[in-house]
Amino acid sequence: MTNELIPTAALFDMDGVIVDNMAYHEVAWQAFCDAHGIPFSRETYYSQLNGKNALDSFTFLLGRTPSPEELKTLTDEKEELYRKNYGPFLVPADGLVGFLHMLRDRGVKTAVATSAPIENVLFTIDGTGIRSLFDVVVDASMVTNGKPAPDIYLKAAELVGVQHDRCVVFEDALLGIQAGKAAGMKVVGIATSHTPEELAPLTDGVMHDFREIDWEHFEGLLA
Numbered sequence: 285m286t287n288e289l290i291p292t293a294a295l296f297d298m299d300g301v302i303v304d305n306m307a308y309h310e311v312a313w314q315a316f317c318d319a320h321g322i323p324f325s326r327e328t329y330y331s332q333l334n335g336k337n338a339l340d341s342f343t344f345l346l347g348r349t350p351s352p353e354e355l356k357t358l359t360d361e362k363e364e365l366y367r368k369n370y371g372p373f374l375v376p377a378d379g380l381v382g383f384l385h386m387l388r389d390r391g392v393k394t395a396v397a398t399s400a401p402i403e404n405v406l407f408t409i410d411g412t413g414i415r416s417l418f419d420v421v422v423d424a425s426m427v428t429n430g431k432p433a434p435d436i437y438l439k440a441a442e443l444v445g446v447q448h449d450r451c452v453v454f455e456d457a458l459l460g461i462q463a464g465k466a467a468g469m470k471v472v473g474i475a476t477s478h479t480p481e482e483l484a485p486l487t488d489g490v491m492h493d494f495r496e497i498d499w500e501h502f503e504g505l506l507a
């Protein structure tokens with residue numbers, strides 16, 4: 285049983301968790317890289333890029349660190365392409381809204397912790413109409429070290445006022461799972477970017493979406 289007196293939190297990655305959108309990011313990255321003559325493959329994306337913030341992503345792809353101005357221009361170009369493509373299909377992940385209501389009814393703090401830029405956070409969280417279901421939203425600009433560093437999950441825990449060992453992270457990306465684990469948190473893998481078989485050895489549980497979790501399951505993760 286979860287001790288109701290000890291604060292507890294659920295920390296959600298955004299892309300691939302709150303929304304099932306990774307195919308649209310992949311297509312946007314491919315188009316961006318094709319236009320710029322940068323080699324890109326889905327294998328590289330899912331193993332090395334997915335979960336990285338924009339600075340780390342472009343540093344990886346360019347093989348050098350872009351200036352702040354160049355980073356802004358490149359990020360806008362790629363993310364505008366993504367938002368244009370995904371906009372017509374934007375919906376919360378299956379079961380998410382009901383799960384968030386249940387957590388909040390039980391007094392569990394809820395936060396988003398995403399490597400995405402603020403424009404994508406506004407697009408996703410406000411576009412799906414679910415901002416009021418989160419106590420805190422942490423975006424890439426609020427920490428120095430991006431995933432796989434633990435910083436963003438530790439920042440989310442600090443802002444909701446919950447100890448790291450009372451937090452459950454929901455993540456789809458390998459680098460994000462590493463970040464949650466490095467923060468000393470329980471991590472549930474969401475099988476959007478990777479198969480359940482790939483995620484199982486790295487996580488404390490795997491599911492396809494939030495229709496597969498109830499209160500007993502959530503409580504059990506912290507037992």
Ligand SMILES: O=P(O)(O)OC[C@H]1O[C@@H](O)[C@H](O)[C@@H](O)[C@@H]1O
Nearest residue numbers: 297298299334335336398399400
């Ligand atoms: O931390 P999150 O929410 O998974 O966001 C990371 C994603 O942010 C997006 O902006 C990038 O284009 C993706 O490539 C990246 O995976």
